[in-house]
Amino acid sequence: MAIKRKRLSINEYVEGILQGNTVVLSRAITIIESSLDTDQFLAEEVLKQVLPNTGVSKRMGITGVPGVGKSTFIEAMGMYLVENGHKLAVLAVDPSSQRSRGSILGDKTRMEQLSHHPNAYIRPSATGSSLGGVANKTRETMLLCEAAGYEIIFIETVGVGQSEVAVKGMVDFFLLLMLAGAGDELQGIKKGIMEMADAIAITKADQDNIKASKKAKVEYQNALHLFPPTNTGWTPQVLTCSAITNEGLEDIWKMIEDYYQHIGNELESIRKHQSINWMHETIGYLLKQNFYNAPQVAEKIADFERKVGMGQITPQAAARELMDLAKQKNGDS
Amino acid sequence: MAIKRKRLSINEYVEGILQGNTVVLSRAITIIESSLDTDQFLAEEVLKQVLPNTGVSKRMGITGVPGVGKSTFIEAMGMYLVENGHKLAVLAVDPSSQRSRGSILGDKTRMEQLSHHPNAYIRPSATGSSLGGVANKTRETMLLCEAAGYEIIFIETVGVGQSEVAVKGMVDFFLLLMLAGAGDELQGIKKGIMEMADAIAITKADQDNIKASKKAKVEYQNALHLFPPTNTGWTPQVLTCSAITNEGLEDIWKMIEDYYQHIGNELESIRKHQSINWMHETIGYLLKQNFYNAPQVAEKIADFERKVGMGQITPQAAARELMDLAKQKNGDS
Numbered sequence: 056m057a058i059k060r061k062r063l064s065i066n067e068y069v070e071g072i073l074q075g076n077t078v079v080l081s082r083a084i085t086i087i088e089s090s091l092d093t094d095q096f097l098a099e100e101v102l103k104q105v106l107p108n109t110g111v112s113k114r115m116g117i118t119g120v121p122g123v124g125k126s127t128f129i130e131a132m133g134m135y136l137v138e139n140g141h142k143l144a145v146l147a148v149d150p151s152s153q154r155s156r157g158s159i160l161g162d163k164t165r166m167e168q169l170s171h172h173p174n175a176y177i178r179p180s181a182t183g184s185s186l187g188g189v190a191n192k193t194r195e196t197m198l199l200c201e202a203a204g205y206e207i208i209f210i211e212t213v214g215v216g217q218s219e220v221a222v223k224g225m226v227d228f229f230l231l232l233m234l235a236g237a238g239d240e241l242q243g244i245k246k247g248i249m250e251m252a253d254a255i256a257i258t259k260a261d262q263d264n265i266k267a268s269k270k271a272k273v274e275y276q277n278a279l280h281l282f283p284p285t286n287t288g289w290t291p292q293v294l295t296c297s298a299i300t301n302e303g304l305e306d307i308w309k310m311i312e313d314y315y316q317h318i319g320n321e322l323e324s325i326r327k328h329q330s331i332n333w334m335h336e337t338i339g340y341l342l343k344q345n346f347y348n349a350p351q352v353a354e355k356i357a358d359f360e361r362k363v364g365m366g367q368i369t370p371q372a373a374a375r376e377l378m379d380l381a382k383q384k385n386g387d388s
Numbered sequence: 389m390a391i392k393r394k395r396l397s398i399n400e401y402v403e404g405i406l407q408g409n410t411v412v413l414s415r416a417i418t419i420i421e422s423s424l425d426t427d428q429f430l431a432e433e434v435l436k437q438v439l440p441n442t443g444v445s446k447r448m449g450i451t452g453v454p455g456v457g458k459s460t461f462i463e464a465m466g467m468y469l470v471e472n473g474h475k476l477a478v479l480a481v482d483p484s485s486q487r488s489r490g491s492i493l494g495d496k497t498r499m500e501q502l503s504h505h506p507n508a509y510i511r512p513s514a515t516g517s518s519l520g521g522v523a524n525k526t527r528e529t530m531l532l533c534e535a536a537g538y539e540i541i542f543i544e545t546v547g548v549g550q551s552e553v554a555v556k557g558m559v560d561f562f563l564l565l566m567l568a569g570a571g572d573e574l575q576g577i578k579k580g581i582m583e584m585a586d587a588i589a590i591t592k593a594d595q596d597n598i599k600a601s602k603k604a605k606v607e608y609q610n611a612l613h614l615f616p617p618t619n620t621g622w623t624p625q626v627l628t629c630s631a632i633t634n635e636g637l638e639d640i641w642k643m644i645e646d647y648y649q650h651i652g653n654e655l656e657s658i659r660k661h662q663s664i665n666w667m668h669e670t671i672g673y674l675l676k677q678n679f680y681n682a683p684q685v686a687e688k689i690a691d692f693e694r695k696v697g698m699g700q701i702t703p704q705a706a707a708r709e710l711m712d713l714a715k716q717k718n719g720d721s
Contacts, residue, residue, distance in 0.1 A: 278611035337707035342675040374670035
């Protein structure tokens with residue numbers, strides 16, 4: 056968007072969103088993503104007013120390393136859902152530092168069919184230098200999509216970093232995509248992500264790959280049985296699917312519906328805790344941002360990192376000295 | 389320690405520690421654990437001076453849920469090491485909120501033989517209400533033990549919370565203890581801990597339990613092969629052991645030596661990164677502590693949590709309002 060459009064009024068945003076007007080929705084997301092103070096005020100007011108209409112969707116995180124067929128899976132799964140009458144929004148958490156990795160949902164061309172379907176809304180991901188900021192924007196965008204009537208939200212991440220932890224904190228269900236033949240493909244997946252998954256879907260289970268996929272399914276199933284169940288008592292499932300034959304897509308959706316059945320009324324309390332945690336995480340993120348952006352800290356931080364790295368000072372002493380530095384200068388000014 | 393002893397001079401602490409005097413070491417750890425400002429200054433000076441003599445030990449995290457036989461394992465493994473001429477210090481990370489869970493190394497009676505051996509030093513864990521504070525104290529205690537000549541450090545955690553993440557950030561090798569017959573015992577292990585492990589030791593592999601332990605070993609080995617290797621390219625191992633027959637203890641120690649062989653010169657850069665991360669973590673912890681302890685925040689926080697939980701305000705907006713609150717009052721005073 057090279058041309059900067061005039062902003063709408065708060066009421067126009069709110070009404071447009073609640074009517075499911077995607078043009079207004081997109082413009083509202085743009086103000087959420089804006090760093091202008093006036094836009095932030097506007098975004099906060101709009102969110103406040105649509106808030107009673109949020110919380111009604113199924114919130115799903117989808118992750119997997121480049122090459123696993125994430126866009127293809129989302130396209131196929133998404134088409135299955137919208138053709139069955141569901142309204143689906145697809146978002147992505149994508150800190151710009153990882154953008155070069157190449158598997159990100161950067162535009163709509165990767166999901167051609169889905170992006171043209173009236174029941175689907177695909178939003179290229181917010182950009183930003185810090186994960187905390189990007190994740191907050193994604194979470195707020197999700198709320199707007201809910202208010203606009205999308206009852207299923209997919210949030211895509213790349214499976215190589217901390218984004219998954221952030222997304223885990225805003226979704227109900229976390230789906231990990233894997234390939235059979237767990238050799239090199241696995242190297243990209245960060246440790247810890249597998250234990251976050253509520254389910255693993257083995258993609259590309261078609262043609263010559265069917266046998267290997269079935270074998271991988273059994274292996275992952277055995278592995279996951281050794282792991283503790285999730286907090287809700289759900290045992291992670293392993294399924295196979297193909298975006299070519301569409302086999303397995305229906306089973307995956309049925310499993311997700313089973314999951315919501317399983318958690319039942321607990322969903323409300325899970326989300327309540329997620330929201331409260333999110334508040335505290337955001338506070339931590341803002342505190343750090345303010346701290347590290349202070350000139351007297353920014354000036355010295357590399358020096359302290361060097362000293363700590365060389366073992367000339369303990370990490371604790373360095374932290375205390377930097378805290379003092381930040382405080383003193385504030386007091387002086 | 390009901391009677392408050394007089395403090396030594398900085399020099400007396402430093403010299404005593406470097407000579408391996410355990411009485412002085414214990415008194416120095418006491419000042420590290422103290423919350424008095426004068427003690428904190430003293431502790432920082434002592435640490436600064438012994439710092440060049442730290443970093444020489446093998447730092448190992450050991451975790452497992454209550455019932456897995458953690459104390460028994462540490463006693464048996466520890467005896468094996470000290471009888472082979474090693475000097476071993478055993479510490480624990482134990483936020484007091486979890487103390488009631490009962491499996492913590494609270495005193496030395498759990499490791500009777502080891503605690504009486506001249507080559508072993510066992511320190512009951514620091515207490516405190518926040519994990520960040522306790523973890524910092526444990527890390528500083530570890531440095532003092534290193535300076536006092538203990539070339540192996542065991543840091544014990546309970547496997548039920550966030551302590552393992554903190555300990556992972558201060559050790560070289562993370563050993564998870566498990567039992568065969570992975571039914572109920574597993575329920576206590578938090579998700580994510582298994583993926584942190586550099587090795588799993590299946591305890592109580594003796595008598596009627598040998599067959600089940602061997603089976604469990606194979607199962608976990610298969611499971612761990614599906615996981616990505618650690619950052620250092622190390623593939624987590626699974627071994628069995630018995631504190632009754634002492635079988636497997638030697639193999640476990642050989643594996644740990646293999647691990648150090650494997651990482652070689654990288655150890656220095658791993659620890660450098662750990663230290664720098666630790667500095668940033670400590671800053672985050674201190675920032676949050678200052679923020680939440682500010683009266684104007686402490687007064688309102690429950691109110692904001694309630695509103696966020698009820699969906700009356702977004703977590704982001706709540707965070708921003710609380711940040712403003714903290715700032716304004718600071719400016720006023």
